Structure formats: C-alpha cells, structure tokens
Amino acid sequence: MTSIAVPSKGRLRESVLDVLSRAGYRTSAFRGSNASAVIEGIEFIEMRPRDAAAWLKAGRLDAAFISTDTALENHIEDWPTIELGFSRSDLVVACRQAAPYTSAADLAGKTVATHLPNWTARWFESEGIDVEVVAMGGSLEGICARGMADAIVDLRETGGSLARNSLHAIHEIVACQAVFTMAPDVDSEATDALDRMQLRIEAAHLATKRQYLVLHIDPAKVDELGTVFPGLESPTLVPLAGRDDLVAAHLVVQKENLWARLADLRALGATGIVALPTDAIVE
Numbered sequence: 001m002t003s004i005a006v007p008s009k010g011r012l013r014e015s016v017l018d019v020l021s022r023a024g025y026r027t028s029a030f031r032g033s034n035a036s037a038v039i040e041g042i043e044f045i046e047m048r049p050r051d052a053a054a055w056l057k058a059g060r061l062d063a064a065f066i067s068t069d070t071a072l073e074n075h076i077e078d079w080p081t082i083e084l085g086f087s088r089s090d091l092v093v094a095c096r097q098a099a100p101y102t103s104a105a106d107l108a109g110k111t112v113a114t115h116l117p118n119w120t121a122r123w124f125e126s127e128g129i130d131v132e133v134v135a136m137g138g139s140l141e142g143i144c145a146r147g148m149a150d151a152i153v154d155l156r157e158t159g160g161s162l163a164r165n166s167l168h169a170i171h172e173i174v175a176c177q178a179v180f181t182m183a184p185d186v187d188s189e190a191t192d193a194l195d196r197m198q199l200r201i202e203a204a205h206l207a208t209k210r211q212y213l214v215l216h217i218d219p220a221k222v223d224e225l226g227t228v229f230p231g232l233e234s235p236t237l238v239p240l241a242g243r244d245d246l247v248a249a250h251l252v253v254q255k256e257n258l259w260a261r262l263a264d265l266r267a268l269g270a271t272g273i274v275a276l277p278t279d280a281i282v283e
Contacts, residue, residue: 002186002193003043005052005064006030012049012178015086016065022204022279023197042193053181062183062190063197068176069155072119080182082201087178091116092169094162095151096144104171107131110150113143120153123173141165203280210281211255215265216246216272228264229253248272252281 006020007013017027029037029044036045045052045061053070055061065084069091071077093112095101101110108129114120117135124131136143140152145165152167155176162168180201182194217225219237226232235251253261258275265273 001038001041001043002062002190003045003060004197005045005047005049005055005061005066007049007052007065008035008046009048012065012067012087013046015084015178019084019201019204022207023200024204025200042197056181056183059183062186063181063194065178065180067178068174069116069119071179071181072174073116075118075122076181079184082180082198082205084178084180084201084205087176089155089157089176090169091153091173091176092156093151093153093171093173094144094156094167094169096147097166097168099150101151101170105129106170107151111148112151112153113140113149114153115140116153123153141167199282200280203282206281206283207278209255210252210278211258212276212278213251213253213258214272214274214276215249215270216240217249217268217270218245219247221268222247222249224268225249225251228261228268229257246271252278 006016017030021027026039029039030046031037036043047055049064049066049070052061052064053066053074053076056064056066057074057076067087068077071079071081093104093107101107104124104127108131111132111134112120112124113134113136115136117133121133124133134149140149140154141161142165143149144152144167151170153173156162156169159169182198186194222235222237225235229251232251232253235249238248238250240246240248262273
C-alpha cells in the first residue's frame, strides 16, 4: 500500500489537511498523535515532519508533507517535489546584535547551534567556513543570547523572535515553505497513486489562485478583454437567446487581479458580471 506522511500537529498540519480536503480526500479520518488512516487505497501516517523526512529518506515512506528545511537536513531536496506555497520562512544565520560578526565568513572557528546539524555542516563546508556545529532540539535564540553559541542557523518567519532575544540575521541562506516530497524510486503501483495525488493537489492549489468569471459583453469588444486581463487565452463565448448585441463570456482569471479590474470591465460595457469560486484547475 502506498504510504504518505502528514503532519501530526501544528499549523503545518492544519494547512496540509486543508489542501487534502480541497483535493477531495476525506480528512475527517485523521486523528493526530501518530495515528494512521487508509483513504482511497493510500495509508496516511501522522507524524512530525522531521521524522517523516527521515523515514522518507530511509525508504519506508513513498511521500511526505514536510518543509524545505527538513528536506535539506535529510538531503532529499532534489527529490520530486510540489511547492505548496504556505508556511513560508527564511533559513538564516543569526547572532547577537552586539556581536562583531557581519557575515557568515566572520564565524570561522566559532560555534553554531541549529536544529539542522547535517545540512548546516554541509552548507558551511561548501562556503569554505570552518565552524563547530552543535545540534539542538530546543530554543536556539536563548542559547545564542546567553553567549553559549556564537551564532545560530534557524528559520525566521517575521523576525520577532530574533528581535526579542536581541539577535539579528547576518545572512539569508534559503527561502523555505511547505512541500510535498515523493520518493524517486517507488514501485509502479505507488507511482500511479502518487501521480493521481499530485494531479489533484496541483489542481486544488491552482484553484486557490483563480476565479471563474462570467459576464455579458458586446461581441465586438471580446478581444479587448485581453487588455483587461493580460495573458488571457480565448474565452468561451455563449450566445444569448434573442440577443445579437451581447454574448456571455466565460473566463478564468487570476483572483488577485479581479477586484482591481472590475471598473475596467464596466468601462468595456460588461454587464451581468458574476465571479465564482473554483475547486480545481488543470492546465
């Protein structure tokens, strides 16, 4: 049976379950606390993303909902991946504001604490900087603020936690987010299941960015819709009963552009404008 890990708790779990629900999976079966559920022939196993990445690397899972940083730590960042666009943060090198360090190079010979010891050691080595890496499972900011570590490699979401501990980032390494990562060498049955799941997730994710739009417009002005929504492909046109001066145009547009373009649509003479949510978009 195809096995996929989902987060067992936290904000990442909530967002992942939302994605799965929008992709048509019955998320009411999930219980948390390392439980599992079989849905449509797939075994979903609930566990911490750090553990999920490790078991995925070990070949005991076919796929997992994790994050960029856990993929980096387990050296699976190049495996087949769907970027999910939420739980965004930056992986940074940070130190005390009063410390004399202004770049990662200044940390040569110093001690760096991190939740990502394997990747941190690889990254500093790739930069030609010799540091002592100390693995930690708890709060990094306090350790650095007390001077036990010269610097930390940690995730920064808003920067508030760093500021509260009188720390600041001296180097931004990589942008991170939630990802769906798949093993590259699964059997044919798992490949089929993951292909179907990937299609559904991508369709649901794309639908969150699009809006289905229906409006009435003069047929002579249909081409001008492309000036309102640049990049628009040919809309679907439906004749209106008893009307030669209007057609119903059906189109899919970027949701972020819709409200700003309503006045432009009215200026074209568009009427009967209706915006509908989309559940799935397959390109």
